[in-house]
Amino acid sequence: MAILEVRKVTKRFGGLVALRDLDVRVDEGEILGLIGPNGAGKTTLFNIVVGYYKPDGGQVVFQDHDITGLKPYDVCLRGIGRTFQTTKPFLDSSVLENVVIGGFIRAHGTAEARRIALDTLDMLELSERAESLASELTVPDRKRLEMARALATGAQLLLLDEPMAGLTPSEKAHTVDLLRKVSGDGITLVIVEHDMKVVMTLCPRVILMDRGQKLVEGTPQEVSSDPRAITAYLGEEYGA
Amino acid sequence: MKQGAGMEASAERLKRRQIPPGCIALAVLLIVLMIIPFVLKERPYYVHIFITIFLWSYLATAWGLVGQSGQLSFGHAAFMGVAAYTTGVLFGQFGINPWLGMWVGVILATIGGLIIGYPSLRLRGVYFALATFAFAFILQMFVRNTLYLGPVYIGAGAFLSIPQVSGGNAPGVFQFASKTPYYFIALVMLAGVVSLSYLLNRSRLGYYWRAMRSDPDAAESLGINVGKYRLITFLVSCALTGLGGAFFMQYFRFINPVRALDVTQSIRIALIGIVGGWQSVFGPMIGGFIITPIAELLRLHLGRVPALSPIIYGMVLMVFILYMPRGLNGPVLRGVRWIEAKLRRPAESGKHKPRR
Numbered sequence: 001m002a003i004l005e006v007r008k009v010t011k012r013f014g015g016l017v018a019l020r021d022l023d024v025r026v027d028e029g030e031i032l033g034l035i036g037p038n039g040a041g042k043t044t045l046f047n048i049v050v051g052y053y054k055p056d057g058g059q060v061v062f063q064d065h066d067i068t069g070l071k072p073y074d075v076c077l078r079g080i081g082r083t084f085q086t087t088k089p090f091l092d093s094s095v096l097e098n099v100v101i102g103g104f105i106r107a108h109g110t111a112e113a114r115r116i117a118l119d120t121l122d123m124l125e126l127s128e129r130a131e132s133l134a135s136e137l138t139v140p141d142r143k144r145l146e147m148a149r150a151l152a153t154g155a156q157l158l159l160l161d162e163p164m165a166g167l168t169p170s171e172k173a174h175t176v177d178l179l180r181k182v183s184g185d186g187i188t189l190v191i192v193e194h195d196m197k198v199v200m201t202l203c204p205r206v207i208l209m210d211r212g213q214k215l216v217e218g219t220p221q222e223v224s225s226d227p228r229a230i231t232a233y234l235g236e237e238y239g240a
Numbered sequence: 241m242k243q244g245a246g247m248e249a250s251a252e253r254l255k256r257r258q259i260p261p262g263c264i265a266l267a268v269l270l271i272v273l274m275i276i277p278f279v280l281k282e283r284p285y286y287v288h289i290f291i292t293i294f295l296w297s298y299l300a301t302a303w304g305l306v307g308q309s310g311q312l313s314f315g316h317a318a319f320m321g322v323a324a325y326t327t328g329v330l331f332g333q334f335g336i337n338p339w340l341g342m343w344v345g346v347i348l349a350t351i352g353g354l355i356i357g358y359p360s361l362r363l364r365g366v367y368f369a370l371a372t373f374a375f376a377f378i379l380q381m382f383v384r385n386t387l388y389l390g391p392v393y394i395g396a397g398a399f400l401s402i403p404q405v406s407g408g409n410a411p412g413v414f415q416f417a418s419k420t421p422y423y424f425i426a427l428v429m430l431a432g433v434v435s436l437s438y439l440l441n442r443s444r445l446g447y448y449w450r451a452m453r454s455d456p457d458a459a460e461s462l463g464i465n466v467g468k469y470r471l472i473t474f475l476v477s478c479a480l481t482g483l484g485g486a487f488f489m490q491y492f493r494f495i496n497p498v499r500a501l502d503v504t505q506s507i508r509i510a511l512i513g514i515v516g517g518w519q520s521v522f523g524p525m526i527g528g529f530i531i532t533p534i535a536e537l538l539r540l541h542l543g544r545v546p547a548l549s550p551i552i553y554g555m556v557l558m559v560f561i562l563y564m565p566r567g568l569n570g571p572v573l574r575g576v577r578w579i580e581a582k583l584r585r586p587a588e589s590g591k592h593k594p595r596r
Contacts, residue, residue: 050461052457052460071460071465072457072460072461073460073461073462073463073464073465073466076460076461076462076463077463081461082461084457084458084461088455088457088458089454089455089458090450090451090454090455090458090459091454092450092454093447093450093451093454097447097450100447101447101448101450101451101459101462101464102462102463104444104447104448104463105462105463105464109444110443110444110447113444149458149462150461150462153462153463
């Protein structure tokens with residue numbers, strides 16, 4: 001069953017067509033990998049889904065409701081969370097406060113928001129840093145903080161924009177474990193990622209985008225052996 | 241060991257959060273301020289200075305709510321002026337008791353806030369500041385060039401005064417013979433607005449403020465309607481500023497566009513807030529206590545040099561924005577905490593002394 005359907009979405013920036021009649025279907029509970037060269041429109045797609053941009057055409061349907069053109073805060077209320085490519089933590093607030101802010105959306109008071117936040121931090125193994133200022137966190141911790149914040153809103157679908165960028169191999173492995181845990185809780189994940197190894201291990205299904213369109217779709221094996229994927233994105237070494 | 245770490249952590253939190261410097265400092269301050277008018281009974285000028293300190297601290301704290309939500313207003317004199325004029329005109333020309341009329345002023349100031357705030361919702365940073373500035377400027381120009389607004393005489397640029405009742409000794413219409421009642425009204429207003437700012441800061445709205453001023457896009461992605469909460473904050477600030485304006489009218493009894501609506505007054509409010517720390521609870525009050533007496537000294541001793549105080553205001557503003565954008569709030573609170581710690585643990589600090 002589809003949790004999110006992007007139907008024939010087009011987005012132009014002046015003369016540049018960032019997305020052209022794009023159809024994307026995300027099934028409930030899956031981990032979908034979104035790959036493609038820079039400028040393919042992956043982040044633009046995220047920004048359209050969450051309402052940061054208005055599409056020039058097409059529809060975004062989430063849990064059978066048309067959410068096209070809703071404001072970002074409304075989209076969040078419907079149950080879509082996102083992280084940013086360049087992390088945007090609230091630097092003056094503590095890690096806990098950052099996550100409490102996410103929890104408020106479904107809490108009746110500060111105490112409940114706090115409880116939600118503490119549980120979420122626990123799940124993402126950030127409890128030890130709860131009292132640190134967000135500005136004191138390392139890059140991997142900031143990425144996890146953003147995930148925690150988005151999860152605290154009660155999101156059913158999480159859009160993660162390059163959650164592994166700038167991480168060491170062991171940190172990546174750790175993040176993969178965490179994401180599996182999140183997915184195990186029934187949260188649907190869409191992940192923009194450049195590291196093919198990560199995509200191969202984490203995502204049963206992958207979409208390769210190029211120039212605002214879907215180029216190849218399938219299992220990681222299917223995608224990585226597709227000649228179009230090799231020319232557009234992966235390079236010859238993957239063809240072997 | 242573990243307890244020590246816990247205490248360290250809570251001390252860290254104290255440092256970071258805008259928690260008051262502690263009950264001792266605030267209690268001492270409040271007691272001193274309660275005694276002052278009785279000590280200075282024979283020196284009304286000094287009582288007057290304190291009243292102006294309270295008033296400007298009050299206005300800056302009310303203004304600071306907008307700052308905490310991540311916006312800067314350079315037009316707050318407009319909301320002060322609207323309420324001041326309303327209160328004065330309602331009493332002077334329609335005989336409506338100022339105790340009642342001031343609330344009409346507050347409502348009109350809030351409506352003024354809505355007129356400028358609603359269309360400016362989407363504006364961020366300097367654009368919002370410019371919009372507020374322009375609004376206040378237009379309003380002042382309008383008042384300056386308007387003698388009658390319908391049946392209401394607003395006097396163009398001339399002074400508008402309220403009639404004295406019983407030689408100014410009429411508490412029933414917000415007029416007092418001595419400065420002491422004004423002093424306490426202003427003090428209560430200041431204590432009230434600072435308490436409100438403190439409580440809001442710790443509420444859900446306070447969390448939203450920190451999120452919105454740190455990163456509005458991230459805040460929206462977490463379900464916060466940034467425009468709505470900024471507007472609510474702005475309206476609360478306008479209403480409170482209106483209340484300050486009504487007090488301004490009743491205390492000074494004279495008003496004109498320069499005193500109540502001028503850009504320099506808007507800048508003065510902002511300056512006090514910025515010098516004190518415009519994104520903090522106590523900063524604007526600290527700024528008021530420091531800037532107001534200095535401004536008064538400048539006026540007394542250099543008042544004859546034209547346009548000097550705006551020049552000095554501008555220079556001070558620039559220095560703080562460039563070199564101390566968070567204002568004096570942090571250093572002052574740290575100092576107060578240091579003194580408090582010394583007072584609380586004299587034995588411990590004694591132990592450390594021989595090492596020096």
